[in-house]
Amino acid sequence: MMSTPSAIARSQPIAIAAKKPTNEFRNIQSRDHNISASMSSNASVESSTANTRTRKDRPCDACRRRKSRCVIHEGQPTCVLCQFHNQECTFVQSPQPRKRKLVSTEGKEEPSAKRRSPDRSDERQKKPVESSLSSNGVSSSLIEEMANIGGPTMLKRTLGLQNDRYSQYIGPTTDFEPSLIDLSTFDPQDESLLSRGTLRKVSDMDTFLMLPDSNTPGYEHVLEDVEAIENIVSPHGPALLELYFKIIHPNFPILQKTVFYEKYNRSHREFSPPILAAVYILAINWWDHSEELVKIPKPDVMELERLARITLADAMHRPKLSTVQAGLLLSQRPEGDQWAPTAQLVAIGQELGLHLDCTNWKIPPWERGLRKRLAWALYMQDKWGSLIHGRPSHIFASNWGVLPLAKSDFPDVEFDETDILEIAEYERGCLLFSQMIILSQILGEVLDTFYTLQAIRTVDIAGLQGTQLVLQLAKPVQITLKEWFAALPACLRMDSATFSNSPSTKLSSIGFLHLAYFATEITLHRRIIRSLTANFAAPDPYILNICRSAAKTRLISAMDFVNRLTSSHLRAFWYFASKTNFALIGTFGSLLWATAPGREEAEWYRRRLGEYRWTLGVSCKGGDSEGGNGRLTEFAMGMLDTSTGLLKSLPEKPAMSRVESEAENLANVQPRTLAEGYGYSVYSSGGGFGTGGPRDGAESEDGLGARSGLASPSTSVSSSGTSAMGFGNGEFKGVYRGGEDY
Template identity: 40%
Template sequence: MSAKGAANYPARRPCDRCRHRKSRCMREPGKDNCTFCNLNGLECTFLHGPRPRKRSGKSPSTVEPKTKRRRSSPISSTVGSVEEQTAADLIYSRLDGTLGLELHLHSEYIGSASYHEPQLLDLRPSAISLGDHERCYPRRVNQSTTFITYPDKDSASEMQCIADLDRIEESIRPLGPTLVNLYFRIMHRTFPILDKGVFLEKYARSYREFSPPLLAAVYLVALDWKLFDRTLATASSTPDATALENLAMRAMDDDMKRPKLSTLQAGLLLLQRMRSSHNTLPAQLVSLGQTLGIHIDCTEWKIPEWEKGLRRRLAWALYMQDKWGVLVHGRPSLIPVQIDGDEGTSDWDVAPCTLEDFPEEATGQDEKRDGDVDEAAGQAAFLQSIELTKIYSRIVSTLCSISATKKGGLLERVGPSGAMSLAKPLAMELREWHAALPTSLQLESTPSLRLSTNGALHLSHMAAELTIHRALLRALSPDTVPSFRSAIRTAARARLTSAMSLIESFQPEHIQSFWGFAAAAQVTLVGSFAGLLWATSPQMDEAAGYVEHLEKLCWILQVRASAAPFAREALRMLHEEVGDLAAVKAATFRDP
């Protein structure tokens, strides 16, 4: 029976070729042929039924009904083949109609400045030949936004992908389901860049439905909290995280050739593990995000509603990665600053992220286990981090950009008093942001037997404040009025003392939670800020006080280093940045 005669069959019964390939049989609305057959210029056929299933030795009366088996656990320790799934599994799949999560396809955004003309794409045949039997398809998601959908690379790449997935799964077996559960209990509730329902739906079918770097990244991140799961904590041996990370990074390079949303998700997760060697990956992810159309408002697109929310969460996570990367790597931001202006000239057009973009509901006993992150608090912290990052972006662009800090630049032209005028509205924005935080996000609000991300949120706020004060200190010159100089330095000393108190007040519930890639740099900023005050001190006694601050900061990090990776990394960075200032305590300081 051909595709024309398939109308009498269930709407999503897999065709013969997809069944043979053990891949998802996907059809776009209004088309008879599935995507795979379209790409290869073939006609869908439905001549063969599903193969008989292998039965266990149990008698029919002892075999558990299939529906009950599927509902008993969203994650099974053994993953079945796609071949064994029924038509009902495919009909209700949440992946239908998605743009960035197709299993064997990837899409590329076509901008208005591209050599492609969207109106001409509309006039072309549905498939555009690429040669060697490969074809691509234009897909318009709304009146002004068009993508071109390409097939993934040939079977050699697919075989490499399967080999990588098998190697990843073998490296953690039989702990895969345990690690996935742990990931969604802690990491996901603080950094929600995956769709939990989609991930679990795919994982229950087969780990082979994922991109290798994403699967490895989820396992890697979860391993950082292995002590919060009894199975992992008592295991005689745990997976080799270094080897798994190396495999993930190698697979990431291969995945970049056929980027999907999963590629972006994997890259963001890998960056959160605070490995400074990955310092070129953030720029690659920004470019990849633009290829996927992450930078565009998807509200009116013809895609599932849950994918719209996922895209917004991903977009703002990428935005925060880019903006705080200025502190970590010292490079200019790649995403434009003018996201709230009225000029209408920005290329960042993402709708605000709201609670409506978090469709998941807490269900089941696993949602209340000791050591979890409170889901509502985690979502609120994510949204507040976005707003704080917007303010930080404006601080950096105003006071730390190349045009502002170069010789003869803006800050030199306006002088210290002008710099203060630029800084005041930014400081006011930070103050208002902090005052508007809900009670659940206050530093003192630590739920019993729960991890809290509030410490990381307040550390970011402190880093934004120090960035302002550091710029003001740098703007001082020998000609600055003494009273004005004294006021700037007094405010800076007070901010340093406040930052030290903040770091010292972090509780175990904060220390053990998710901190993100910028945490170590934010803590190191406190030390470098003390070093700046030390280097510009007019008196020996004042300079000695800053050395004591640095020694205290090192001690605070040392006693927390065994429990917190970000503290270990901050301690290393601090030693590289300021060294041992106590050794030069008796140095001679010139008068201002």
């Protein structure tokens, strides 16, 4: 930690345009003189006992006038503020007389203004700024100065988390000409003061414009809002933070834990209101997991969410990294995701330069890692939001310069070396986040290859050859998915020995990663199945059989996976897309039911979807028992009911015996090769999704390979036998399989 220098001097930068003389610190001084006369209880005690305090304990004359806490570091002759203003630090003046509170005509104290609501814009404009004195006596002006000029703080010299300024990335086509920017003289802090703002150069190529928060709408309500948020959860804020960083943060590390606690330990007023509210809202979902909180009524979550929405809208006028963090966290609630806010978050991320490579920027190393993690979290939000909402993605590879995450990009955490489980949990969280990013990139490839308007039009133009074209395009994507799963670290597999040996109360979030894998495969196979019925000509029986067999295997594996989820999975943190990903399994089953060529196969899908709905119901109760995640599968149940309800109007299908259908298919089989794009092979992934032979003791009960893998195309469409999945047992019976390529 750096010590405060005895004197802090800052050279005056040379502007590139003529302007009136300006004082870089005029805003800080004016805020100090505009602090309200209302004081906290701590400040009152200091004033009333000034005569009995020593010179070291009492505030200096300048801090007394500013009504700021006087901070004198050990070994320093002057306080931080006097050092900053380069003035004498004296202790000669007497305390100022205390001011009486205003009394109304009825003889009662004036009531405090009510908390604002979204439709009270007029009242917001009239409401004065509240005192900037924090609950522990630290003034907001001091906090802002500490963030920029000195003191033992991790916020020193940040770009995206300053308390009093926000940044705007200056792109290559704006009214700022890069060549002219380079003509400006930058001070040792890489800043140059202009009439429009302060330029901050972070690299030879990238420059930001720093602007004051005080000129943005809603700034006068920041302290009021953060106090209202803290009061809702008080005094349980620290306990909720502990829950957040224990359950959510390891699997979704978009905050910097050390920085967050540094700020919180000084004062909750240092936070942007929406990020504080978002952390509390998510943590409350695991309220019952805290021994301290379990017997206490929960705070008013609806009021917290209302304040989060209002303050997030305000924060977008002065965007910082905390604005993106708050938006992403609020989107992780099962009911919190919407497509329009995702588009706003992407735009804010671009404003902050999150789409750029920050590897060599002149910012603290921890902020570079935070920016990369936050950028990739934004990428995932965009790609999975594009999938579940059926909208075009906002992030394109041509304008994405963020490098892959490295181990150094994750925050350093101090562990007890004897706590092996805690260390393993942290490392698994880092791997989980990294693997989810890679899978999201594969999903982005699926969406770009099959679901853009241009891709859909290309297949339509192909006409009768549309299915062959889709299969040719699907082949490399399927191989990429296979390789991704085969390379999964052992600790991220559903049969992980690490998790199996952990306490039964330990939560595991790896479920959302595997569910996302199934959703990606299903998204690929949905396009293949649609192509089979896209034209009026009868599809090639061989191709039809191959495609439907592979799709059926994916459906069985996905349903089996959901059946094998335990309470330790269901009560853990789930990524926002999980709610819809559960539903996509049922939607895929409904598609296969609707397109089944015969009555027997359609009946098989009807029964399996009924079993899947029962599994979702059991999972819903398991998720609600302690984690509040039952809403994930509840949504999937509703969508499944909607899909199967539409199938009631499906025309009666012809009866096709298994022998007749197989004979017809085999009679039309022609030799084909994988090079043609629609060959078929069976492989074993070695990790759980392959379709090799049965393991010891495993039996294929229905000819579908639900236990042993897909035996052959001819047997995979059988509708005979009973289900081998054993829905609803809530425990692992083995390793699920599936995933053969074309």
